[in-house]
Amino acid sequence: MNYAYYPGCSLESTSPDFHLSTQALIDFLELDIEEIPDWTCCGASAIHPDNKLLSCSLPALTLDAANQEGKDIMVQCPSCYAHLKEARHALRRKDQLTEDVLEVVGKEVESSLEIKHFSEILVHEIGLEKLQEKRVKSLEGLKIANYYGCVIVRPQKLMEYDDPENPMLMDQLVSLTGAESVDWPFKTKCCGASNSISRTDVVLDLTYEILRLAKQNGAEAISVLCPLCHINLDLRQKAIEKRYHEKFNLPIFYYTQLLGLSFGLEPKELALDRLFVSPFPLLKSKGIL
Amino acid sequence: MQININKDVNLLEFGEKLQELAETDVKKCYQCGKCTAGCPLNYLMDISPSQVIRFCQLGMKEKVLNSRSIWYCVFCDTCSTRCPQGVDIKGVMDASRRTAVRQKIKPKADIRALEKSFAGSIYSFGRVFEPGVVGGFNLRSGKLLHDVFLFPLLLLKRKICLIPHWVRSSEVRGVFKRARRKERGL
Ligand code: SF4
Ligand code: SF4
Numbered sequence: 001m002n003y004a005y006y007p008g009c010s011l012e013s014t015s016p017d018f019h020l021s022t023q024a025l026i027d028f029l030e031l032d033i034e035e036i037p038d039w040t041c042c043g044a045s046a047i048h049p050d051n052k053l054l055s056c057s058l059p060a061l062t063l064d065a066a067n068q069e070g071k072d073i074m075v076q077c078p079s080c081y082a083h084l085k086e087a088r089h090a091l092r093r094k095d096q097l098t099e100d101v102l103e104v105v106g107k108e109v110e111s112s113l114e115i116k117h118f119s120e121i122l123v124h125e126i127g128l129e130k131l132q133e134k135r136v137k138s139l140e141g142l143k144i145a146n147y148y149g150c151v152i153v154r155p156q157k158l159m160e161y162d163d164p165e166n167p168m169l170m171d172q173l174v175s176l177t178g179a180e181s182v183d184w185p186f187k188t189k190c191c192g193a194s195n196s197i198s199r200t201d202v203v204l205d206l207t208y209e210i211l212r213l214a215k216q217n218g219a220e221a222i223s224v225l226c227p228l229c230h231i232n233l234d235l236r237q238k239a240i241e242k243r244y245h246e247k248f249n250l251p252i253f254y255y256t257q258l259l260g261l262s263f264g265l266e267p268k269e270l271a272l273d274r275l276f277v278s279p280f281p282l283l284k285s286k287g288i289l
Numbered sequence: 290m291q292i293n294i295n296k297d298v299n300l301l302e303f304g305e306k307l308q309e310l311a312e313t314d315v316k317k318c319y320q321c322g323k324c325t326a327g328c329p330l331n332y333l334m335d336i337s338p339s340q341v342i343r344f345c346q347l348g349m350k351e352k353v354l355n356s357r358s359i360w361y362c363v364f365c366d367t368c369s370t371r372c373p374q375g376v377d378i379k380g381v382m383d384a385s386r387r388t389a390v391r392q393k394i395k396p397k398a399d400i401r402a403l404e405k406s407f408a409g410s411i412y413s414f415g416r417v418f419e420p421g422v423v424g425g426f427n428l429r430s431g432k433l434l435h436d437v438f439l440f441p442l443l444l445l446k447r448k449i450c451l452i453p454h455w456v457r458s459s460e461v462r463g464v465f466k467r468a469r470r471k472e473r474g475l
Contacts, residue, residue, distance in 0.1 A: 009416050014448050038456050040415045052387065054468035058411070061457075061464065104467040154366035155379075164370045190329045190365035199398065200436070202361075206329055235439065274446045 001125060003116065004036045004071040006062055008080035009044065015227035017271035021256035022076055022118060024269045028260070029126065029134070033074055036065050042083040056097065057104040059087035064109045072114035074121060076256075078152035078226045084115045085158055117152065117161060119169045119225060119255065131176055136264040138178030141286045144258070145182050145219035146170045147210065149229040150190040164188065170255050174223050177262035184217040186210050191232045200236070201243075207232050208240050211248045220282060221251040223258055230254065234276045251279035261288065303350035310388070311380035315345045324368035324378045334358035338368050338378050345381060359385045360398035402429035408465075410453075415461040418453035 005026075011019040026033050043058035062084060066073045075081045090097050091111035102109065122131060148167050156164040165188055171181045189210060192203035210233065214222050224230050234252040241247055252275065260270040267289065272279055283289040308315055318339070325337040335357045336344065344352040353359065359382055368378035389396075406429060410418045443449040 012416070012454075013418075013450050014443065016448060040457055040461050041411045043411065051468055051472050053472055054465060057464050057468050058461070061460070100471055104464055104471060106463065106467070150365035150367065154370050155377075156370065164366075188367075190363055190367065192329075193363050193365070195363060195400065199361075199400070202330070202333065205332075235442070274448065276442065276446065 001032060001121070002071050003031075003033045003074040003121065004066045004069055005033050005074050006036050006039055006042075006066075006080060006084070008039075008075065008077040009041050010077050010079070010227035014231060017274040018076060018227055018230070018254045018256065020269070020271040021254055021260055024260050024265050025118075025256050025263075028263055028265060031121075031126075036062065036069070036073075039065060042080045044079060044083075053097070053100050053104060055083065056087045056090040056101050059083045060091065060101055060105045060109050063087060063091070063111065063113060064105065064107065066113055067110045072116065074116055074118055076118050076225070076227075078117070078149065079228065081115065081117055081161075082151050082159065085160075088113075088115060089158060117225070119173060120161070122259075123169050123172055128172060128176060131173075131259075135176065135178070135262045137262050137288070139258065139262055139286070139288055140178040140180075142177075142179040142282075142288065143182050143218050143220045144174050144179045144253075145184050145214035145217065145222045146174055146187060146255075147214070147222050147224050147229060147233070148188050149224070149226045150188055151193070151226060151228075153188050170223060170225055173255055174258055177258050179258060182214075182217045182219045184213055184219065186213045191229045193228055193232075200239075203232050204236065204240050204243050207236065208244050208246075211237070211240060211250055212246070214250060215248060219250065221253055221279065223253050223255045225255050237277050249277060251275060251277045251282055253279065303345065303348045303353075307345055307353075307381055307384050307388070310384035311377055313375075313377035313380050315342050315376060315381060317374040318342045318346065318372075318376050319374060321373060323371050323373065324376075327367045327371055329365060329367065330358075330361045330363060333361050338362075338382070341385070342376060342378060342381060345385075353385050354389045354392065354394055357397040358382070359389060360396050360400055362386070405429060412462060412465050413458065414453045415456035415458040416454050418450075 007019055040061050041058065042062060043055045073084060075084065088111050090101050091109055148170060152161050153159060153164045153167050162169050167187060174181050190206060191210060192206040195202045222233060230252055237248060257270045257272060267273065280289065320339055320343060322339050325331055325339045328338050331337050336352065341353055341358055362382040364379055364383060366379045369380065372378060
């Protein structure tokens, strides 16, 4: 295993809970994964609709930084994951776009490196059995809806993450903790993404349906792997409840936090206190804390 | 919906161009409507995703470029994943939006204001500086108080950084400049 960690802007600013719980797992599992020094933004969803060339060139800087260290890339943010893969694809095409990207970046960039989401590394490289051995606490009795969002699974040909409509990677990891993954139909429904700021009402409409369906199918909390989905479901949950006159009170965990709990890590290390919808009453009622 | 095909539109030419940009074949669409059925934003669109494709087949550029739909699409790719004919509807939305931007057609949603604020932040700092992005968006869109009530909450949970990080920003700026010049064909 030879990965460099690319946290991306969201994990650095609005999602420190994801960043900290990831770091806690890396330390606990003694993985040799270090942050890429001086990484730059992947361009987020803002550049792509405007300038395709730029949206492929910005992440190419990160590919280059990892190459310099002779490492593959580990990411947590699906949006970064997508942009890095898109840039790599642009470099692999060996056509006009490739030439343009190289010209814009101003240097030769290798495109053979791997780009992996942390959940892929956990399941495919460390393996479920090995992780199972590390479990010291069972989250039995906790019912979780696994919500992947749309970015990490689609387009499947480019992302190569998991099934585009019914992914199972996070389900497998969450099941490992002893918690129950409920069956529900909105695993990869879009949350409205970056409309969060420009059209908040749209996001409230879409996330309302997600919360409603999760609850209807028996979930007591939701597990996510995307910082933007997290903001839309956690930070905005109060606003959703107000708009629709319906109480949900569904804690939104990052999957890394649930794993960390089952490994016996402290709530503080996992930044559970930084969630907007407090998970403590639920965890206490289940005897987990 | 009744459609009057304007004799002046250069039939197919627009569709061909978009196809090239989106790298997909819109002619394969047989209007089953599956893309529209699964689109989470269809309820706000003026023409549905399958209609966008139909208008492309007909070369009706104005309909597509002046639609609200191309600005509301969030690129979730549900449509393209499910299309039985392998049409990349999302790609067409994306290509149409970029064409509209290039032709300076007035955006039908604030999403452009947000995109510009994001790009400005990356250009200046090399990374996204969230307070700057939201502030910039509020100024550009005229929604001055938008989301400001979230700031104290974010501060309380230490989920916002009030000082930007500058990272390799001159290198990033160079990339921006060269890419923009190239896109303009200079
Ligand atoms: S799903 Fe495909 S074939 Fe069906 S209407 Fe949409 S683009 Fe056409
Ligand atoms: S990519 Fe756009 S058009 Fe397609 S389903 Fe998503 S929002 Fe609708």
